């Protein structure tokens with residue numbers, strides 16, 4: 001729908017096979033490859049380009065709060081020869097790109113000032129071999145930007161969420177078995193949202209996925225637990241969809257895993273967060289604010305007053321859920337303390353949107369902080385990963401054991 005109205009009429013050589021093989025093939029299999037790109041220009045006009053090995057059909061739209069230009073494309077593989085050729089500059093203050101679903105990729109350009117697209121085109125550099133997606137931006141005004149958003153709204157409704165809504169949560173839910181518990185392991189970030197990046201280039205989204213898989217297998221081996229994961233690949237999943245996934249699967253426990261960055265680089269070790277409207281401390285507050293930005297990073301609409309997640313919380317908060325989450329948090333601190341380093345006061349709390357399902361107990365586990373170089377090394381260490389996953393599994397088992405039928 002967006003493509004039909006806002007697409008700049010670019011080539012249509014989208015390979016027809018992607019959708020058909022998507023279920024079996026790894027993310028991005030058979031996709032066009034992006035081999036390079038650059039951002040050039042100044043605060044008056046800025047050019048962004050990407051080099052691709054084939055033509056793809058793209059669409060673009062504007063978003064506000066913060067101001068962004070979003071470009072959607074079929075699955076793309078970003079494989080740059082230079083580590084990161086797209087240094088933000090001029091009108092582009094920040095950029096993200098990556099998978100938004102298995103079949104779609106997205107480029108998000110955050111704007112330093114209101115700007116408009118003056119030209120968007122797929123140039124043929126070498127027919128059949130190299131193509132260049134060129135996006136030209138010019139400085140605009142607040143009034144003009146608002147007017148563009150209104151026109152867009154009239155045409156397509158609220159944008160952004162259209163792309164991922166329901167995409168990840170439509171699977172049939174298996175009936176709950178007597179004497180078994182459902183544990184959801186939730187690897188933070190993914191796809192276009194890489195999360196924190198360490199000094200040596202470690203991306204949080206990859207760490208959380210690797211550790212998540214390890215935890216899943218160890219928890220499943222430790223007792224009568226059905227372990228589900230919100231994502232098992234490098235794809236984006238919105239906070240809303242994550243919460244919907246927990247609820248739809250009637251999770252008995254959620255463990256959301258992260259390895260974020262903090263402004264205090266000396267801060268290191270694992271910490272466990274539970275949900276609270278007021279944060280236990282300043283750092284926890286900042287962390288939750290940052291985490292709750294994940295949907296914006298993915299090019300979705302910012303939360304509004306009628307946002308589902310907030311609505312849920314306003315409805316009612318469950319004391320029992322809070323009690324369970326706190327109890328598990330204590331168990332987890334106990335277990336992790338046996339084998340890995342924890343921060344001082346490791347039990348913390350803040351308003352994490354991902355923990356806001358009222359009937360689902362859960363914690364957010366920060367395994368360590370990528371802002372600390374020692375932690376970055378440790379997080380990549382396979383022995384440390386194995387120990388951590390084993391301790392998490394032990395905590396899950398200790399937590400549920402008293403509730404198992406004799």
Ligand SMILES: [Zn+2]
Pocket residue numbers: 188189195196204258259260291
């Ligand atoms: Zn994170």
